Amino acid sequence: xxxxxxxxxxxxxxxxxxxxxxxxxxxxxxxxxxxxxxxxxxxxxxxxxxxxxxxxxxxxxxxxxxxxxxxxxxxxxxxxxxxxxxxxxxxxxxxxxxxxxxxxxxxxxxxxxxxxxxxxxxxxxxxxxxxxxxxxxxxxxxxxxxxxxxxxxxxxxxxxxxxxxxxxxxxxxxxxxxxxxxxxx
Amino acid sequence: xxxxxxxxxxxxxxxxxxxxxxxxxxxxxxxxxxxxxxxxxxxxxxxxxxxxxxxxxxxxxxxxxxxxxxxxxxxxxxxxxxxxxxxxxxxxxxxxxxxxxxxxxxxxxxxxxxxxxxxxxxxxxxxxxxxxxxxxxxxxxxxxxxxxxxxxxxxxxxxxxxxxxxxxxxxxxxxxxxxxxxxxxxxxxxxxxxxxxxxxxxxxxxxxxxxxxxxxxxxxxxxxxxxxxxxxxxxxxxxxxxxxxxxxxxxxxxxxxxxxxxxxxxxxxxxxxxxxxxxxxxxxxxxxxxxxxxxxxxxxxxxxxxxxxxxxxxxxxxxxxxxxxxxxxxxxxxxxxxxxxxxxxxxxxxxxxxxxxxxxxxxxxxxxxxxxxxxxxxxxxxxxxxxxxxxxxxxxxxxxxxxxx
Numbered sequence: 001x002x003x004x005x006x007x008x009x010x011x012x013x014x015x016x017x018x019x020x021x022x023x024x025x026x027x028x029x030x031x032x033x034x035x036x037x038x039x040x041x042x043x044x045x046x047x048x049x050x051x052x053x054x055x056x057x058x059x060x061x062x063x064x065x066x067x068x069x070x071x072x073x074x075x076x077x078x079x080x081x082x083x084x085x086x087x088x089x090x091x092x093x094x095x096x097x098x099x100x101x102x103x104x105x106x107x108x109x110x111x112x113x114x115x116x117x118x119x120x121x122x123x124x125x126x127x128x129x130x131x132x133x134x135x136x137x138x139x140x141x142x143x144x145x146x147x148x149x150x151x152x153x154x155x156x157x158x159x160x161x162x163x164x165x166x167x168x169x170x171x172x173x174x175x176x177x178x179x180x181x182x183x184x185x
Numbered sequence: 186x187x188x189x190x191x192x193x194x195x196x197x198x199x200x201x202x203x204x205x206x207x208x209x210x211x212x213x214x215x216x217x218x219x220x221x222x223x224x225x226x227x228x229x230x231x232x233x234x235x236x237x238x239x240x241x242x243x244x245x246x247x248x249x250x251x252x253x254x255x256x257x258x259x260x261x262x263x264x265x266x267x268x269x270x271x272x273x274x275x276x277x278x279x280x281x282x283x284x285x286x287x288x289x290x291x292x293x294x295x296x297x298x299x300x301x302x303x304x305x306x307x308x309x310x311x312x313x314x315x316x317x318x319x320x321x322x323x324x325x326x327x328x329x330x331x332x333x334x335x336x337x338x339x340x341x342x343x344x345x346x347x348x349x350x351x352x353x354x355x356x357x358x359x360x361x362x363x364x365x366x367x368x369x370x371x372x373x374x375x376x377x378x379x380x381x382x383x384x385x386x387x388x389x390x391x392x393x394x395x396x397x398x399x400x401x402x403x404x405x406x407x408x409x410x411x412x413x414x415x416x417x418x419x420x421x422x423x424x425x426x427x428x429x430x431x432x433x434x435x436x437x438x439x440x441x442x443x444x445x446x447x448x449x450x451x452x453x454x455x456x457x458x459x460x461x462x463x464x465x466x467x468x469x470x471x472x473x474x475x476x477x478x479x480x481x482x483x484x485x486x487x488x489x490x491x492x493x494x495x496x497x498x499x500x501x502x503x504x505x506x507x508x509x510x511x512x513x514x515x516x517x518x519x520x521x522x523x524x525x526x527x528x529x530x531x532x533x534x535x536x537x538x539x540x541x542x543x544x545x546x547x548x549x550x551x552x553x554x555x556x557x558x559x560x561x562x563x564x565x566x567x568x569x570x571x572x573x574x575x576x577x578x579x580x581x582x583x584x585x586x587x588x589x590x
Contacts, residue, residue: 032473035451039444144447145480146435151443161447167334168341169443169454172435 045155045164048135052126055101059092066090072100074132075158077112084109084158086127086134100127107134109158118144120156133157140165147173338441342457345439349461436462440472450476450483458487465495469505482509491516497530502545512549518542518558527554 059066070091075083088102107120107127120142127134134156142149142163149172151165438461440454452474460467470489477483485507487493493500503519518524524541543558 030475035446035449036453039446147480149443149445163443163445163447165443165445167338167441169440171438171443171452171454173438 039162039164044131044133044157045135048126048128048133048155049137051097051099051128052101052135052137055092055094055099055126058094059101066092070100070102072129074107074127074129079112081112081114082110084132098128098130100129101125102127105136107156107158118142120154122154131157132159147171345459432463434463436460438472450478450480452476465493467494468492484508499526499528499530500545500547501526501528514547514549516545516547518544524558524560 068090069087070093071085071087072091072093073082073085077083084107086100086102086105086107088100088106089104091100091102091105093100101124103124105120105122105125105127107122107125109117109119111117120136120140122136122140123138125134125136125140136154136156139150139152140154142154149163149165149169151167151169153166155164155166156162438454438458440458441456443455444451444453446452454472454474456470458467458469458472460469460472467487469487469491471487473484473486473488474482475484475486485505487505487507489503491500491502491505493505500514500516502516502525503523504517506515506517507513508515516525516527518526518541524543525545526539526541527545527547528537528539530537540554540556541560542556544556546555548554
């Protein structure tokens with residue numbers, strides 16, 4: 001009798017431990033507050049916005065000569081193939097700060113086989129080659145697979161794979177990937 | 186013994202008398218020798234008188250000299266005292282002057298300190314004023330920027346609303362055109378069917394009236410009409426279903442702000458979120474979209490003033506969670522004042538039903554809704570008969586969990 005009670009007690013303890021473990025795993029799965037706290041920091045955005053304004057001012061003062069039809073690789077795969085590239089009809093490269101300011105800009109991300117993985121088109125933007133991030137002051141359009149994203153005032157970080165749209169955001173998603181069609185049918 | 190005492194007494198008496206005698210002579214200012222031993226000599230007396238006079242003169246002179254010297258010393262002492270007093274007075278005056286100077290210096294230092302303090306306070310006040318002015322300027326600029334932002338957002342919202350209206354008008358026109366085409370096709374099919382029917386009747390009459398042996402052999406197999414009955418018998422429900430032919434157009438989600446974290450597979454739509462899907466529309470204050478590794482939808486969480494509509498069904502709640510794997514939507518209310526609400530307008534007038542509860546779980550596959558803290562509004566009863574689709578929300582069954590319990 002006593003042995004059975006002890007056995008039951010052990011089983012109960014094991015069950016409680018498992019429940020606590022599951023609860024801990026559930027709690028650590030996703031925290032919107034933590035996510036917002038980590039992504040809500042706009043210091044890098046402010047840095048790039050300031051850089052954009054400064055670059056625009058310098059260009060207006062004609063301190064830098066524009067280059068045309070520029071294509072600059074930003075990141076490469078370990079095998080040497082280009083992972084991301086920025087192309088621009090007109091570009092100003094600021095060697096001292098590492099910023100690239102461009103007009104009619106296209107940022108492309110490639111797969112290892114060289115095919116385009118995602119792209120971003122913008123009228124004008126500034127890209128920091130150091131942090132692999134950029135700021136689009138005006139309209140921007142991104143294409144990723146079947147999904148497309150539009151917005152005005154866009155921050156992107158290739159290193160963090162993160163995009164932040166500050167106004168007029170619009171996303172189009174196909175049912176194949178974003179199967180919201182089954183929702184509330 | 187008595188003799189000795191007497192002797193001593195006699196000697197003492199003698200000595201006392203001798204002393205008294207000597208004192209008496211001394212009082213007379215006479216040399217006792219002269220009185221006792223010698224006789225007076227005039228020359229000596231004169232000499233003595235002269236000597237006495239000289240001595241008196243000398244004594245007088247000495248006295249005068251001493252007096253003069255004393256006076257001189259006294260004068261000198263007085264002068265020295267006066268000098269000392271004057272020096273002391275001067276020293277006191279100098280000390281007083283020094284004290285006054287020190288006092289003045291202290292006052293000057295205090296005045297300087299006060300002036301410095303005042304200058305510091307003035308500088309601080311000036312700085313504070315400047316900061317205040319800068320803050321006010323910044324606030325004005327920020328207000329202007331916010332105003333411009335709000336105006337831009339309002340313009341964008343207006344633009345979006347115009348676009349939505351235009352889109353709705355286009356869709357309406359397209360649906361009208363489609364309905365007209367369907368109606369035309371149905372009319373054509375009916376006409377064709379009637380013609381075929383007439384032809385068949387005529388043929389049957391010909392066959393019936395003719396000689397059986399001379400009946401023409403059909404050269405062609407009679408074809409059935411193109412199912413005109415189906416088209417003509419289309420009910421409103423079927424027409425509604427026909428309208429719902431899915432074109433597979435992509436869903437469009439608009440919001441004021443969007444954060445896309447590709448690494449984590451999370452998209453956050455913030456402020457005035459509107460989802461325009463082919464099968465439903467949704468409004469919410471905020472929408473979290475969770476994607477899996479292959480970019481497939483895993484979970485949706487809509488927060489704040491959530492409203493989901495499709496055709497005749499409407500859902501309102503404060504929070505809605507869609508889990509794709511489980512194929513269910515869980516809608517949460519916000520307290521007793523704002524329960525989650527699921528409403529079916531019904532196909533006909535009076536068929537509307539509504540269910541409200543603290544939590545409504547809707548299973549998409551089976552169409553079953555589980556309601557907690559339930560409040561149900563039933564459609565009006567017709568002739569005592571039970572409504573045909575009581576609890577049939579979304580084609581499924583509604584189950585009151587509380588009742589089950």
